[in-house]
Amino acid sequence: MISFSPTEEQQMIVAMVKQFAGDEMRKIYRECDESGEIPDSVIDTAWNMGLVSSSIPEDYGGSGGEHSAITGSLINEELAWGDLSMAMHILCPALFAYPVMEMGTDSQRKKYLPLVCNEKYRAATAALIEPRFGFDPNSLSTTARADGNEYVLNGEKSYVPLAAEAELVLVYAREDGGSQGFIIEKGTKGLEVGEREKNMGIKALATYELSLKNCRVPKENRLGGQKGCDFDRIMNCSRVALSAMAVGVARAAFEFSRDYAKERVAFGEPIASRQAIAFMLAEMAIEIDATRLMTWEAAWKLNRKEEATKEASLVKAYADDMALMVTDRAVQILGGHGYVREHPVELWLRNGRGFVTFDGMAIV
Amino acid sequence: MIDFELTPEQKEGIKAAHELAKELFRPVSRYYDEHEHESPQELIDTMWQRRGDGTAAMGMDVAAALRTEELCWGDAGLYLCIPGPGLGGAAVFASGTREQMTRFLAVFGGDKPTWGAMAMTEPQAGSDTAAISATAVRDGEEWVLNGEKIFVTMGKRALEDSDGFVVVWATVDKSAGRAGMKSFVVPAGTPGMRVEKMEKKLGIRASDTVTVVFDNCRIPFDNILGSPEVKKKETKGFRGAMATFDATRPIIAAQAIGVGRAALDFVKETLENEGIKIRYGTPRQKLTALERDIMEMEANYKAAKLLTLRALWIMSQGQPNSLESSMAKTKAGLAITRITQKAVEIMGPLGYSRKHLLEKWMRDAKINDIFEGTGQINMLVTARRILNYSRDQLK
Numbered sequence: 001m002i003s004f005s006p007t008e009e010q011q012m013i014v015a016m017v018k019q020f021a022g023d024e025m026r027k028i029y030r031e032c033d034e035s036g037e038i039p040d041s042v043i044d045t046a047w048n049m050g051l052v053s054s055s056i057p058e059d060y061g062g063s064g065g066e067h068s069a070i071t072g073s074l075i076n077e078e079l080a081w082g083d084l085s086m087a088m089h090i091l092c093p094a095l096f097a098y099p100v101m102e103m104g105t106d107s108q109r110k111k112y113l114p115l116v117c118n119e120k121y122r123a124a125t126a127a128l129i130e131p132r133f134g135f136d137p138n139s140l141s142t143t144a145r146a147d148g149n150e151y152v153l154n155g156e157k158s159y160v161p162l163a164a165e166a167e168l169v170l171v172y173a174r175e176d177g178g179s180q181g182f183i184i185e186k187g188t189k190g191l192e193v194g195e196r197e198k199n200m201g202i203k204a205l206a207t208y209e210l211s212l213k214n215c216r217v218p219k220e221n222r223l224g225g226q227k228g229c230d231f232d233r234i235m236n237c238s239r240v241a242l243s244a245m246a247v248g249v250a251r252a253a254f255e256f257s258r259d260y261a262k263e264r265v266a267f268g269e270p271i272a273s274r275q276a277i278a279f280m281l282a283e284m285a286i287e288i289d290a291t292r293l294m295t296w297e298a299a300w301k302l303n304r305k306e307e308a309t310k311e312a313s314l315v316k317a318y319a320d321d322m323a324l325m326v327t328d329r330a331v332q333i334l335g336g337h338g339y340v341r342e343h344p345v346e347l348w349l350r351n352g353r354g355f356v357t358f359d360g361m362a363i364v
Numbered sequence: 365m366i367d368f369e370l371t372p373e374q375k376e377g378i379k380a381a382h383e384l385a386k387e388l389f390r391p392v393s394r395y396y397d398e399h400e401h402e403s404p405q406e407l408i409d410t411m412w413q414r415r416g417d418g419t420a421a422m423g424m425d426v427a428a429a430l431r432t433e434e435l436c437w438g439d440a441g442l443y444l445c446i447p448g449p450g451l452g453g454a455a456v457f458a459s460g461t462r463e464q465m466t467r468f469l470a471v472f473g474g475d476k477p478t479w480g481a482m483a484m485t486e487p488q489a490g491s492d493t494a495a496i497s498a499t500a501v502r503d504g505e506e507w508v509l510n511g512e513k514i515f516v517t518m519g520k521r522a523l524e525d526s527d528g529f530v531v532v533w534a535t536v537d538k539s540a541g542r543a544g545m546k547s548f549v550v551p552a553g554t555p556g557m558r559v560e561k562m563e564k565k566l567g568i569r570a571s572d573t574v575t576v577v578f579d580n581c582r583i584p585f586d587n588i589l590g591s592p593e594v595k596k597k598e599t600k601g602f603r604g605a606m607a608t609f610d611a612t613r614p615i616i617a618a619q620a621i622g623v624g625r626a627a628l629d630f631v632k633e634t635l636e637n638e639g640i641k642i643r644y645g646t647p648r649q650k651l652t653a654l655e656r657d658i659m660e661m662e663a664n665y666k667a668a669k670l671l672t673l674r675a676l677w678i679m680s681q682g683q684p685n686s687l688e689s690s691m692a693k694t695k696a697g698l699a700i701t702r703i704t705q706k707a708v709e710i711m712g713p714l715g716y717s718r719k720h721l722l723e724k725w726m727r728d729a730k731i732n733d734i735f736e737g738t739g740q741i742n743m744l745v746t747a748r749r750i751l752n753y754s755r756d757q758l759k
Contacts, residue, residue: 001367001369001370001371002367002368002369002370002374002426002673002677003365003366003367003677004366004674004677004678005365005366005681006365006366007365007366010366070366133649134647134649134650135647136646136647136650137647138645138646232645235645236645258750258751261751262751272751272753272758273753273757273758273759275744275747275758275759278744278747278748278751278753278758279743279744279747281747281750281751282694282743282744282746282747282750283743285691285746285750286671286691286694286695286746287667289671289674289688289691290667290668290670290671290695291667293667293670293671293674294663294666294667294670296366296368297368297666297670300366300367300368301368309644309645310644311666312645313644313645313646313659314644314659314662314663314666315663315666317648317659317660317663318660318663318664318667320648356648359647
């Protein structure tokens, strides 16, 4: 039956993450953006909430909770409201863990999942994006070729979060015309981590280029073994996660500019009392809510294991536009004050524009 | 638990309403668009017979919105012709006593199709409903109504074609402003009330839109909805009007959504016949302009629909939904106006031609951005709510 109310458990998780986002992330996000560093202590605190390991089965060291794309969406929104770079950093191990958990072979699960259920945060990541015009997840340039008992991978990847410290990378490559995942352990010959990237936004998140030069991995490292993975589903889980994050970033920008507009006086009245400003805010609020509901609906389809490519890609494209519209308007509402780095809205605009690029950089 | 699964009853309702839309509405859609003031008698009779069977039955909940979408997918003008309590009934529900509900809604129990209507707008007062100048003066055990109401949807059918009623908004004390605003039920045939001028409209032509004039029109004292007292600081009467809108706006949004889906379905069917597939999941820079348009239209349709269902769901939880209701109406009005206009563009000569219904849907859609509060008024309500501003703080 149609309902828009999260479960009590989900509400508790949201409250916990919201508090963390407000108390911890919001205190340091600017410093992190300027320095490009996120203090380990914040990541550790976040890790202790068990956001990733909670849905991994107990057999592999997790808490065995239900894995739900809706819960994931709720968490993603709150963390991204705190700060997008930190959110992506905190949840980065899920990029590796969730596909392995859902689609990996028994031995892959046994071997790799305990690593992301550690008490201490340990980075694992995934590499999807490629540094070229016309990048298409369904038609990757990176290739995987079977050769005896091994796969040989070749290609260039970019926007790989935490590649330098990650012990495990799930690399997506083209094989027989489709996209498949390959588990590569740190130090494997032919896997080269490039320079840290410099991007317009998410500056606190360490992302890297990655090159694969005749990188050989054992056959059993193909995600899902012979069966392979359901790549469409991985992409859809990513689209939903990113849409939820876009909602979080947009909500941050909306709330800040709304509060500012009520305080900033011009011509004797708060600027929020003018329709030119108030209507911008109203439209921002409407679009944020609409995107959240569409995200939930797509997540709900994912939970039911239904085909969700249409819903997920519709909401992702909508969220890309929404995040840009909302963060841009937040800057506009603050005017000159929005353009200076003293206020957070310019940061949210830089981060908000990124969603259209961030394929595969988050997952529920 | 967040859930989007429809109940078996809701699915049944959708199916039955869709069948009606297809079998009963679509075949006569063009005819009643071109024969503006003719009555679609067969449709009216059928819908009257089928009232209460769970398909055509009206209401203000999620299930009703889903059925409304289907019926308006059939034809939004004919949808408005469906006999029943309508907006007048909604007003009685929102601010009438139990006794009044029983008394006034009894007229819908008969054999003859009957309508309820609501009269709010005046020539000089549209969205500024507090500026209403129609008056109600107490005279012993009666109220005497005077004034002119325009744009009364289904006013002719309520008052001339059946023994229905109209809920009229009038002031009992002009000096009290909004606190003086009250609503009154005026049954068909009351002396001093007459229907004038049937509007000729851009769309939804099957529905009637009339002027109703009150000239020393006398009604019983207990036909007032809510308290007759005027407390200067209290605007309960007006809040009654607003409460009505909180319930009706999402239903209007659902009407819009139905028209929008009709246009979308038409476009998608045409593309499918031409062998054009929308490649969901393809990167945006690789999509054609057409694919991007279609995807944007579909997303906007979905956005409007989910906002609408949420507004009604909140109401069903007994929570205030004024904000969500206005959000839904704003989004739906705008989204569906754009979807239908874009559909005409995409379909080119097929879109503009009266051979097909698409051009009609574009005309029909526009009303949803206007009645029950224009998009701008709903944007204003939304803005006030999110800013926590009064009407004085945000004009």
